[in-house]
Amino acid sequence: MHINSLSTEQIALQDAARKLAQGVFKDTAARWDAEGVYPDENHKRLADLGYLGMTIPEEYGGDGASLVDVYLVIEEIAKVDFNTALIVHDQNVSPRIIATCGSEELKQAFLPRFARGEIDCSIAWTEPQAGSDATAVTTSVRKTDGGYLLNGGKIFTTFGDRADYLLVYARFCESKGARGVGTVLVKRDSPGVTIHILEQKMGARGCNECEIHFDDVFVPADHLVTEGVAENSSGFVKPIAVYNATRTGMGVLALGVAEGAFDEARNYMKTRSQFGKTLSEMQGLQWMMSDMRVQIEAARALCYNALSMIDAGKPDPILCSIAKLQSTEMAQKVTHDAMQMFGGYGYFGSLPLERMVRDVRMLTITGGTTQIHKNAIAAAIFRD
């Protein structure tokens, strides 16, 4: 499957990522899921190869890669190993927020370390009472000598147990809604930070989601990313504008898993025979595969269009919502339909289909649920 407008360099990048994914990551993908362990060796390899923090500008030690570049890599990895694809995805999010919103001092202090893969960072935004209603955060930061004191709690923070830093959304003053909310970088092992891993997770078992509590945690003044002010919502809106690309990126993660499931189904159908012919010769199943292919191509076009508009400096949040929604929902159906091709064998964990179905499920929930994106799309439709 091809995107027409890719440059020679992008095709080379895509090929290299495909070789890495198919040649190295595919063989161990089942292990992270079965054992519930973080793919440390893949993380190290990704860091060594410069795949973490790819979008960091060159002056801070990164590649200055476009979002399309990064997601071409992520798509290839997600075809075979969702947990490892998630690492590349997540470790490109926080550096972009810092690069776009942070002070020069902050960028110089952190971005080169992200670019070298020395540190990583989780997004700690959702709270028990502030899920879809993301502006309802109550975690607070208050000025103190030399910095801030942070108090409150977060939930569902991916990689929260191992990331060196947490990018925390918090309220800087007495305010309601998005006004007064800003972001700070918090060292995970700071005194007053308590972390509890959430158990019994459905998929993406190579990483953990965490509940995190902040009890008078000192945050140095130079760890401020965006300041929350009572007068307006700039401290909240600026990082969210960057985060919109991340939502679309979740669409690409889903796309990759769907493509991986599709490939597995196609290969199997050519070998499995019933009633004296292969599954690939049965028209009912062929049409299912055609429908899957159509849905995959539609998602691909939507995602890369939204990402290339961001790269071109013309971000369209509604197109980002449309791409995220369509692709993540598409992947639920495609992975299930691909599993159907395997009959009873697909239902068991010895084949990757069962894992793919579980892994991709989170993507219609995190990054804004399907319903919340529908709300945003509907609001735009009926805006004057």
Ligand SMILES: Cc1cc2nc3c(=O)[nH]c(=O)nc-3n(C[C@H](O)[C@H](O)[C@H](O)COP(=O)(O)OP(=O)(O)OC[C@H]3O[C@@H](n4cnc5c(N)ncnc54)[C@H](O)[C@@H]3O)c2cc1C
């Ligand atoms: C695997 C996983 C990883 C995550 N990683 C992170 C992370 O790294 N960092 C982070 O900060 N958060 C993370 N999250 C949290 C995620 O962003 C939230 O779960 C999500 O925003 C939904 O919030 P909630 O779970 O509180 O559900 P709720 O907001 O309580 O929603 C419950 C249901 O009601 C629907 N709903 C809510 N409001 C409306 C409305 N106005 N109209 C229509 N329907 C509505 C929702 O769509 C949903 O179906 C993660 C979640 C998961 C599952």
